[in-house]
Amino acid sequence: MAVSKEFLKEEREQSWRVDIRGLMKNKERTALERIHMGEVDPKERILSNIEVNKGLTQEEALGEARRCLDCPDPTCITGCPVEINIPKFIKRIEKGEFLEAAKVLKETSALPAVCGRVCPQEKQCESKCFYTVKLKKEPVAIGYLERFAADYERETNQMSVPEVAKSNGIKVAVIGSGPAGLTFAGDMAKQGYDVTVFEALHEIGGVLKYGIPEFRLPNNIVDVEIDILRKMGVKFENNFIVGRTATIEDLKEEGFEGFFTASGAGLPRFMNIPGENYIGVLSSNEYLTRINLMHAASPDTDTPILSGKNVAVIGGGNTAMDSVRTAKRLGADRAMIIYRRSMEEMPARVEEIKHAQEEGIEFMTLTNPVEYFADEKGKVSRMRVQKMELGEPDASGRRRPVPMEGSEYDIDVDTVVVSVGVSPNPLIPNSLPQLETTRWGTIVVDEEKLQSSIPEMFAGGDIVRGGATVILAMGDGRNAAAAMHQYLQEKHNS
Amino acid sequence: MNKIVEKEFFSENVVRLEIEAPRIAKARRAGHFVIVKVGEKGERIPLTIASANPEKGTITLVVQRVGVSSRRLADLNVGDEVTDLVGPLGQATHIENFGTVLACGGGVGVAPLLPIVEALKKAGNKVVTVIAARTKDLIILEDQIREYSDELIITTDDGSYGEKGLVTEAMEKVLQREKVDLSVVIGPAIMMKFASLTTKKYEVPTYASLNTIMVDGTGMCGACRITVGGKTKFVCVDGPEFDAHQVDFDEMLLRLNGYKEIEKEAEQNYLHSKDKQ
Numbered sequence: 001m002a003v004s005k006e007f008l009k010e011e012r013e014q015s016w017r018v019d020i021r022g023l024m025k026n027k028e029r030t031a032l033e034r035i036h037m038g039e040v041d042p043k044e045r046i047l048s049n050i051e052v053n054k055g056l057t058q059e060e061a062l063g064e065a066r067r068c069l070d071c072p073d074p075t076c077i078t079g080c081p082v083e084i085n086i087p088k089f090i091k092r093i094e095k096g097e098f099l100e101a102a103k104v105l106k107e108t109s110a111l112p113a114v115c116g117r118v119c120p121q122e123k124q125c126e127s128k129c130f131y132t133v134k135l136k137k138e139p140v141a142i143g144y145l146e147r148f149a150a151d152y153e154r155e156t157n158q159m160s161v162p163e164v165a166k167s168n169g170i171k172v173a174v175i176g177s178g179p180a181g182l183t184f185a186g187d188m189a190k191q192g193y194d195v196t197v198f199e200a201l202h203e204i205g206g207v208l209k210y211g212i213p214e215f216r217l218p219n220n221i222v223d224v225e226i227d228i229l230r231k232m233g234v235k236f237e238n239n240f241i242v243g244r245t246a247t248i249e250d251l252k253e254e255g256f257e258g259f260f261t262a263s264g265a266g267l268p269r270f271m272n273i274p275g276e277n278y279i280g281v282l283s284s285n286e287y288l289t290r291i292n293l294m295h296a297a298s299p300d301t302d303t304p305i306l307s308g309k310n311v312a313v314i315g316g317g318n319t320a321m322d323s324v325r326t327a328k329r330l331g332a333d334r335a336m337i338i339y340r341r342s343m344e345e346m347p348a349r350v351e352e353i354k355h356a357q358e359e360g361i362e363f364m365t366l367t368n369p370v371e372y373f374a375d376e377k378g379k380v381s382r383m384r385v386q387k388m389e390l391g392e393p394d395a396s397g398r399r400r401p402v403p404m405e406g407s408e409y410d411i412d413v414d415t416v417v418v419s420v421g422v423s424p425n426p427l428i429p430n431s432l433p434q435l436e437t438t439r440w441g442t443i444v445v446d447e448e449k450l451q452s453s454i455p456e457m458f459a460g461g462d463i464v465r466g467g468a469t470v471i472l473a474m475g476d477g478r479n480a481a482a483a484m485h486q487y488l489q490e491k492h493n494s
Numbered sequence: 495m496n497k498i499v500e501k502e503f504f505s506e507n508v509v510r511l512e513i514e515a516p517r518i519a520k521a522r523r524a525g526h527f528v529i530v531k532v533g534e535k536g537e538r539i540p541l542t543i544a545s546a547n548p549e550k551g552t553i554t555l556v557v558q559r560v561g562v563s564s565r566r567l568a569d570l571n572v573g574d575e576v577t578d579l580v581g582p583l584g585q586a587t588h589i590e591n592f593g594t595v596l597a598c599g600g601g602v603g604v605a606p607l608l609p610i611v612e613a614l615k616k617a618g619n620k621v622v623t624v625i626a627a628r629t630k631d632l633i634i635l636e637d638q639i640r641e642y643s644d645e646l647i648i649t650t651d652d653g654s655y656g657e658k659g660l661v662t663e664a665m666e667k668v669l670q671r672e673k674v675d676l677s678v679v680i681g682p683a684i685m686m687k688f689a690s691l692t693t694k695k696y697e698v699p700t701y702a703s704l705n706t707i708m709v710d711g712t713g714m715c716g717a718c719r720i721t722v723g724g725k726t727k728f729v730c731v732d733g734p735e736f737d738a739h740q741v742d743f744d745e746m747l748l749r750l751n752g753y754k755e756i757e758k759e760a761e762q763n764y765l766h767s768k769d770k771q
Contacts, residue, residue: 200712202531202538202578210714239580241712245517266714270726277719277726277745279752286715294537294709302537302562303709304756378748425713426731 003083008074011088020091021070030131034138035064042358046328049214052355053117053147058098061148065094068140071130076142079128081475082109082183086125090145099160102153105146106162110186110229111179111208111474113154113221116147118212119471120349154224161231165192170488172258173198173251175242175428178206179470180262180461182229183477189232191485196256198240200427203293206264208470210293211285213322215329216352219292243431248457257491258456258484261443262477265462266425270418271314275372280306280380284313284323284419291326308414309333312383314369315419316346321353323417324361335361336411340368340388340401366390366401370408372416383413424463432457442466449483450476458484496576499552504634507559508602509568510544516551518543518581524589524609525703525735528553528581529711532566536577539563540708540718542606542680542734543582544635556605556634561757562764569768583711584734587701591618593675596668596698597643598624598661598689600681604635606703607680608642614678615642622674623647624664626685630655661685662692669696676700679738683750687743694739702738704729706746707753720746 011017038054039045045052056064068090076086085104092101105112121143126132129139153159170193174181177199185195203209205222230236242248248259268283270276287307290296294303311327313320316339328335337356339346342365346353357363366388373382387407390399424441436444436453443452443459450458460476462468500512518528527542545554557568570576587610595614599607604625615621623643627633628651640646647664648656657664661681668674669692677700679689686702693700706718706729718729723740727733 200580201710202580210710239578240517241580241583244582245521245580247521266712267728267731268714268716270716270719272726277721277749279749283716286709286717289709289715295535298535301535302533302566302760304537304753304760306753306756377751378745379752427712 003077003085008077008085009072011085012070012072016095017070017088017091020094024066026069029067029069030135030137032063032067034067035060035141035144037141037144039355042360045215046359049329051218052215055151056144056148058152061093061098061145062096064141064145065090067131068094069130075128075130075133076125076140079125081124081471082478084108084125084146086142089149090140090142093145093149098149098152099158101149103160105149106160106228108478109474110183110477111225112146113150113225114179114208114217115471115474116143116150117217117221119143120469122350124471154221159224159228161228162186162190164190164232167194167233168192170194170258170492171196171254171256172260172484172488173242173256174260174262176200176206176262176264176461176463177204177226177236178262178264178461178473179208180473180477181206181260182226183474184260184262184460184481185234186229186232187478187481188485189229189234191481193485195233196235196237198242199236199238200241200263201293202238204236204238210289211319211322213288213292213326215325216322241427243428248432258488259458260477260480260484261428261452261457261459261463262461262473263425263428263463265422265467266427267423268418269421269423271369271420273369273371275374275380276418278372278374278380279378280308280414281372281416281418282306284315284319284417285422287323287417288319288326291330297330305330306415307332310336310411310413311415311417312336312338312369312411312413313417313419314338315421316341316348317419317421318348318352320417320419321348321356323419325356325359327415327417328359328361332415337361337363337365338367338369338385339363339365341398342366342390345398368401368403369416380413380416382410383416384408384410422462422467424466428463440466448479449487450480451483451487455487496579498570498572498574498576501570501572504556505631507568508632508634509557509559510554510605511557511567511570512552512554513576513579514551515553515579518579519546519551519553520548522546522553522582523586524613525584525587525606526582527584527606527711527734528555528579529583529708530555530567530576531578532563532570533577536566537563538578538709538711539567540583540705540711540730542703542705544605544608556602558602562760565761565764580711583730585732587613587735589613589617594620594622594672596622596624596665596674596677596693598626598665598677598679598681599639600626600661600679600685600689601628601632602634603681603685603703604633604639607678608635608638610678610680610703611639612642620644622668624649624661624668626650626661626664626681628652660688662688665689665692669693669698674698677738678703683743683747686738687747690738690741690743700738701735702741703735704733704741704746706750720749
């Protein structure tokens with residue numbers, strides 16, 4: 001659902017926007033330096049779960065907002081999967097109307113405070129910023145400003161609830177309460193649908209809760225955004241597994257007419273090397289779920305956690321960074337990233353890698369585990385790794401790591417976190433034999449409409465993509481909502 | 495939600511809870527399990543559904559006090575609500591008329607065995623059931639099991655009830671006596687290991703229902719993984735029932751003890767805090 005250029009142009013010509021643009025010359029604006037986000041000192045932050053990025057002060061936000069040129073052709077918006085009207089919200093900030101800025105965000109995004117924290121803006125909107133593309137300068141800090149507006153609204157207790165259309169009485173079900181599901185729910189509620197979100201776990205929020213650690217995305221921020229959806233009339237049912245607790249057929253009988261499956265990439269992958277089932281070797285999903293969802297590190301919870309002094313995390317993605325930085329905070333002396341390619345190919349966000357390095361994480365690149373060894377109780381005590389070198393590019397375009405013969409050596413470890421990717425959760429596809437899936441287990445959908453082989457079922461996020469980012473999942477939620485709206489309206493009007 | 499409507503002590507540490515869960519009661523089949531969490535700060539633990547009453551909208555769980563989480567659940571009373579209950583999970587038991595089935599339950603494993611015995615009997619099988627426990631007080635669900643068994647053999651380690659001896663000895667007698675087409679074993683991991691070795695000698699296909707450590711129970715974490723026929727499997731989504739002759743029980747036994755020391759300490763703390771109340 002692309003926003004029309006005419007609409008953006010019209011908005012840009014509103015007198016307040018014209019006035020703001022007139023306050024400074026473009027030359028003056030481009031002469032300003034990009035703001036640096038304040039961070040908690042690494043030595044201090046590894047002692048707790050305190051959020052690393054401090055956010056911008058009002059003055060910093062005003063200063064950064066002045067950098068934005070309010071371009072006639074705002075290419076930044078094309079880099080945003082949920083098409084936030086970026087210049088409009090930034091100019092609201094420049095005008096000092098922070099609450100209005102937050103409202104602009106909420107026109108198209110159900111989770112601005114989340115996106116302002118975890119979106120890879122450097123690959124999305126900021127990569128399409130005029131500064132990046134044409135001036136070869138550092139882009140406007142769109143992500144920081146997004147976070148600022150959303151935080152200002154929340155911290156001053158002035159949260160606005162987006163307007164919702166009059167109820168149309170049509171019931172739709174959302175399967176999974178992660179970023180795709182929540183976005184979809186928000187968009188459908190705005191259009192007057194009766195939306196119920198079904199969540200398998202006891203907490204609402206999906207990967208935002210069980211996956212992303214507190215020091216990157218505090219849970220209470222997710223809860224506040226979920227609360228807004230509740231105020232918009234979205235219903236949430238936790239402890240409910242569609243396909244199990246009730247089937248799609250059951251829900252149809254209960255009046256649900258549309259389904260959006262966003263059940264995530266649940267199944268962790270292992271490497272299938274000897275010793276991988278020893279105690280102390282666990283998936284990043286298990287490690288992070290114990291800590292983030294079950295709060296296992298807190299002494300007053302029942303869920304136990306094994307987190308030792310020598311922790312090796314296998315992998316180079318954001319989840320690997322989240323795991324290794326968590327290990328450091330749980331008191332590891334050595335917290336190591338073991339990655340089979342080089343720093344250059346590492347898929348984690350640059351910011352996460354930088355933060356990890358500041359926190360004393362060891363990066364052992366071009367290194368791959370080949371075997372684990374255990375003590376007499378079956379607890380992992382040592383791992384054997386092999387050095388790698390980069391060969392020809394593979395299907396992903398990255399140079400393929402090739403083992404170096406005879407380069408094996410051993411590292412003492414007492415915890416190993418395997419973070420080498422996830423496969424789609426099979427629960428929904430398994431309960432619907434007529435649903436078309438790929439051989440990797442992802443749901444097959446029409447690329448634009450996100451409609452599956454079952455016409456009333458749409459799908460998005462990792463169950464379709466196999467493992468992507470929060471913002472791409474949200475983009476799917478938004479596109480699926482638009483397509484389902486059209487589908488259901490056609491059905492009801494015919 | 496999830497209100498406890500009936501509670502019955504089978505023995506000092508084994509409790510039967512009937513819990514309101516209309517959707518699960520309707521959807522569940524033999525072999526399915528649920529994840530239960532008691533209290534906001536509770537742990538998620540898997541428990542196999544012992545029986546269900548779809549008309550009444552209830553499911554029955556049998557809980558043995560073995561750690562903090564099972565104690566918290568067993569300490570709930572009629573009228574209390576279970577904070578979180580989700581399911582039914584896992585693959586249902588494959589039921590058909592196999593011929594003669596030898597069903598074996600050890601300790602509290604008799605509870606999840608009951609719906610399987612019932613379903614096998616209703617499918618036309620001749621069902622010979624062995625239930626075993628350390629001592630008489632720990633024999634549970636005897637009458638219910640008897641109702642769906644053509645023959646019921648009870649053994650206790652100390653001879654206080656039924657035959658004195660181990661479950662494997664009773665199994666051997668049946669296996670020597672007649673042709674058995676399938677065996678199903680549910681109980682402590684060590685019992686399943688030896689029961690499986692016993693049926694292997696007689697080349698009788700055997701299923702074991704495994705109860706490993708889980709967190710989410712939906713395939714997300716892999717805490718429950720085991721090795722079956724040399725391949726890693728997740729008990730929560732691939733199981734909980736597996737070809738017992740292929741299961742690496744030694745690895746499973748080690749993994750079950752992964753958190754033993756932390757659990758023991760937590761249990762002591764829990765008991766201590768209860769004393770103070």
